[in-house]
Amino acid sequence: MTDSENRALPDEDRFDFPASWNRFVKPRRGNGKPKKLKTDLDASLAHLADFDAVVRGHLDREDNADHRDAALAFLAGKPDLPGAAAVFGFTRRSAHSIPMLDLHRFDATAADHGLPFAAAALAELLTLDVVTDSLGEYVALLPQTFQDHRLGHVVGTKEFAAIRSHIAALPDAEYAAVIAALAALRTDPLRRFAVSLVAPDEPAWLDEVCAEHRAQKPSQYATHFLVQIITTPAQLDDLDPSLVYPRWVDTAEVADLIGRLGAAALPVLELQLTGYLDANERKTLFRALAAIPADAALDLLLDRIEDPTAMGSAMEAAARFPQRALRATAARLPGAEPEIRKRLTALLYSDPVILGPALAAQDDAVRTAIEAATGDTARLPAASADELPALLASPPWDKAADTAPPVVLKGLIPPSTNRVDWAPGEREQYASTAFGVHSSDRDWAEEAARFTEAGAFHQQRILALAPADLVPDPAAWDPAPGYVDDRLLRRILGNHGAAVAVQVARIAGSDASLRGLLLPVVNLAAARLAADALLRLKTMRPFAFAWLDRHGPDAAALLVPDALAKPKKLRAAAEAALRYLAASGQSDAVRDAAAHYGPEAAAAIAPLADADPLMPAGVPVPDPGPWVSPPALPQLLLPGRDGAAPDRALPDSTVRTAAIVLGLGSPEYDYPGVAVLAETCDRASLTRFSTALFEQWLTAGAPWEDSWALTQLAHFGDDDTVHLLAPLIGRWPGENQHHRAVKGLQVLGALGTETALRAIQSIGEKAKFAAIKEEARAQITAIAAALNLSAEQLADRLVPDYGLRDADALVLDYGPRRFKVGFDEQLKPFVTDEDGKPRKSLPKPGAKDDAVLADAAYKRFANLRKELRTVAADQVKRLERAMITGRTWTPAEFDAHFVQHPLTWHLTRRLVWTADDGSGPVAFRLAEDRSRTDVDEHALDLADTAVIRLAHPVHLGGDVAAWAEIFADYEIVQPFEQLARPVAAFTDEELATGRFTRFEGAAASVGAILGLTKKGWVRSAPLDAGVEHGIWREIPGTGYLVIALDPGIYAGSVNVHDRQILREVVLSAHDLDGWRRPVAATGVRGVDPVAASEALADLARAVEPAA
Secondary structure, eight states, rough: OOOOSSOOOTTTTTTOGGGGGGGGGGGBBBSSOOOOOOOOOHHHHHHHHHHHHHHHHTTSSGHHHHHHHHHHHTTOOOOHHHHHHHHHHBBBBSSSSBBBBOOHHHHHHHHHHOOHHHHHHHHHTTTTEEEOTSSSSSSEEOOOSSOOOOOTTTTTHHHHHHOOOOOHHOOHHHHHHHHHHHHHHOOHHHHHHHHHHHHOHHHHHHHHHTTTTGGGGGOOHHHHHHHHHSHHHHHHHHHGGGGGGGTOOOOOHHHHHHHHGGGGGGHHHHTTTTTTHHHHHHHHHHHHHHHSSOOOHHHHHHHHTTTTHHHHHHHHHHHHSHHHHHHHHHHHSSTHHHHHHHHHHHHHHSSSHHHIIIHHOOOOOHHHHHHHOOOOOOOOOOOOOGGSSHHSSGGOOOOGGOOOOOOOOOOOOOOOEEEEETTTTHHHHHHOOOOOOOTTTSSSHHHHHOOOOOOHHHHHHEEEOEEEGGGGGGGGOOOOOOOOHHHHHHHHHHGGGGGGGHHHHHHHHGGGGGGGGGTTTHHHHHHHHHHHHHHHGGGGHHHHHHHHTTTTHHHHHHHHHTTTOOHHHHHHHHHHHHHHIIIIIIHHHHHHHHHHHHHHHHHHHHHHSSSSSOOSSSOOOOOOOTTGGGGGSOOOOOHHHOOOOOOBOOOOGGGHHHHHHHHHHSSSOTTTTTHHHHHOHHHHHHHHHHHHHHHHHHEEEEEOOTHHHHHHHHHHHHHHHHHHHHEEEEEEGGGHHHHHHHHHHHHHHHHHHHHHHHHHHHHHHHSSSSSHHOOOHHHHOOOOOOOOOOOHHHHTTOOOTTTSSSGGEEEEEEEOOOOEEEEEETEEEEEEESOOEEEEEEEOTTTTHHHHHHHHHHHHHHHHHHHHHHHHHHHHHHHHHHHHHTOOEHHHHHHHISOOOTTHHHHTSSEEEEEESSSSHHHEETTTTEEOOOOOOOOOOTTTTEEEEEEEEHHHGHHHHHHHHHHHTTTTOOOOTTTTOOOOOOOOHHHHBOTTTTHHHHHHEHHHHHHHHTOOOEEEOOOOGGEEEEEEEEEEETTTEEEEEEEEEEOOOOOOSEEEEEEEEESSOOOOOOOOOOBBOOOOOOOHHHHHHHHHHHHHHHHHOOO
């Protein structure tokens, strides 16, 4: 018998309150442990003295005249109950707050007149409506009503809850005195209501209040306050659950509600589901429903099963109430939409009891419906135990942990290592980190000379921005605690290296997000921060892995003393780091480091160095959720014997372990167990299993604790994985899942196939959300750098050829007739017949065509058109951008990626290029036979050392007309404006003054201004009132062309001012960063003529014609 067949069916009438919610259930008298208030009378009196004049000022208002005498009497020391209530209403907690319940006032009142009087005054306050403005400057007390009951500033506060708890915790005699004082107030429905809010542990009082509540025609707020304290279903029925305020969903409140009412809370929960709820609020309600033993509760969950946040709770409910789940699912399966059916089926697999003893106990109708949805497909027999690797048969994390007492060795001194080990080019990258301050116009020599007297912030700027040789003693820098911009810190480390490494590590220790800066730093502080990140900080583990991999021997030497020290945190982090080093192939470095500290240390560290390499180090072992169900997943097959097809599979008992192995490995952590799985199982079945795991995770609502289901795709994913994942990455940021999208990008990067890299590149170009676009671009840049390429060079290599290198691939064979594929200037495919005559479209196969050949050819052309839509536009844009930015190629690169490539060739031949071997640029084009010819149509040979670029008409000068004539003669249409492109230049006066008066005062629509951003212009940051005051474009090597706009663009509503005046147009050394006004640069020389022409042409197109 299986384990599931042996398991008893659960009691489906039990209320299964989530244990983690116990802390939210408010203690009541006789139930739990209510806490007493901790008071400080002297502090309370001092606080109240500060606000005495404020209270008296409110009493001087004419609209508070009815309360003046009583309140002044109370302030004079008399036990005047209405006066005390009024003073409670006027008291504020701080100088800038509206009046709210103040414990200082309650404490002082109880000290002067006794706790029963203070409690009664609080109840009396609840019969008043405190009306105030947003700052509490105006306060008036009006009679309270049930219909307009606004008590959130009192009843909804933690201070009110603390007073309730204090009363509930009183000894019997003191509690009785409070109740007696409150009983005297219960003279009408409003006062009875108020008293029960203060003392909810008098059940007879609360019964009476609930019974008369509906007759008062109360507001939802008033009913809500009672729902927060009732304890019986009868009380809830009296209130009418439909009157409850339907806009509160807080985990603590929901937990307290079902803790008090149990299953009877269901009507309130159902009402809450009708309002707008965010994901966390929905998850809270769904979790509460999953605990309630009622068909209606399960129905509410299953009715919302398409909501990802409901699926996890539905699985919990199905495990608790399997027979209910079977009946409800069987009723929904017929006619269910495919996605709903998929989720319902996953629900059935979430616990073995559901399809085991629970299904056996159902009637024939339910069993028939369920078996139709879960009927077994053919499954291969399980492999024998001796065919399984130890990792799957007996995983190391299931073995008992070592309980030997830790060895503590005192007096071990780590080395005083303090270096910065830079990778090639890394120091320059750090030192040149972009920062929004331009240092060229400052006298850094004078400022650096006063370095020691400068303030903390200015010292940072000097270290980061001044030439390094001007700073007299960077090692003397003693940074003050507080925020440091990570860009400044990078520059400081890049400029001064080891002299500031200790200080940089100290700063990074106070801000976990800065630890990544320490990758090249080798000292004790950096080692400890890496070890701590490995053990404790999930988001910083990639840094920890990278630092330990890079500095293994030094890391071991620095951390051995911590691993044998007494402090638990230091020891645990160091042990994890050493275990990781040993498991990742650096066990000898760990042993050598320990031996340096003596034989005792070597013996104590030996178990870490000799640890099972399959025991994960520094990462937690996943605990897969119930969605990881073997019957719901494709089998993991063992390779067939002697090359035959697979004929056996991993036993179901090992499937969860296999999922754990996949989950342990990630793009950041190369877990060796994944290689064991790869050796054990058939690769194709691993890919199917991995994809199914991911899809089941999505179906289960993508629970964050099982996010490894996403990263595990990196191990055995294929191009189908890329096609599945890429659209989700583009969509997730809009679902508030940016972090998940970043993980998805990392998976694509780890897959590393051309298809995966193209997907990353496409996301970087076209994603709707800026943050994920930047992540994708950063990843492409990093991948390119690892290949010693630029991002654009990598992009050249990623252009697909769609199998068109074979000439036969351009022929569409219908049998008796054939068509040839060609490409126009936008890379749109077209067809010609066998005589070369263009056809409007590819004809559908006819009766005389070969059905098999023609159908295949027709589909192939349709797929080519579909796939080319995106790629073609991208290539045209890339080439135009290359012309503008002056990108260059070697002859070998040009030939491989633009001449011989079967797709980009069709663009290459439609453009004019230049080649420069050092003797000056020569323009050329590519003829039909791919030979190069110049403007005189003479053949042109290229030297291997030539530099090739796309010609801008600025470079062609007087030959533009001749080239245009050649292209016209050959009927060559260009993919973008090249020969017909407008050309402009800065005038001598503009270069001399830095002012472009020809555009100043001109008007442009806001749409035209925003359109400039597609041409490389950048909008300034929004400042006061969210207004963007300008736009700018970099002129490489010169500065920035900056436009000051009037009245400016409102970032939140760009069309508020749909017409903008170009108030100033200047060539400046600065962009529009921050509050700095652009200053015209005078006497500029050496301006890039292409950049100047493009910027001027952009402006000419944007501005409105002069009247």
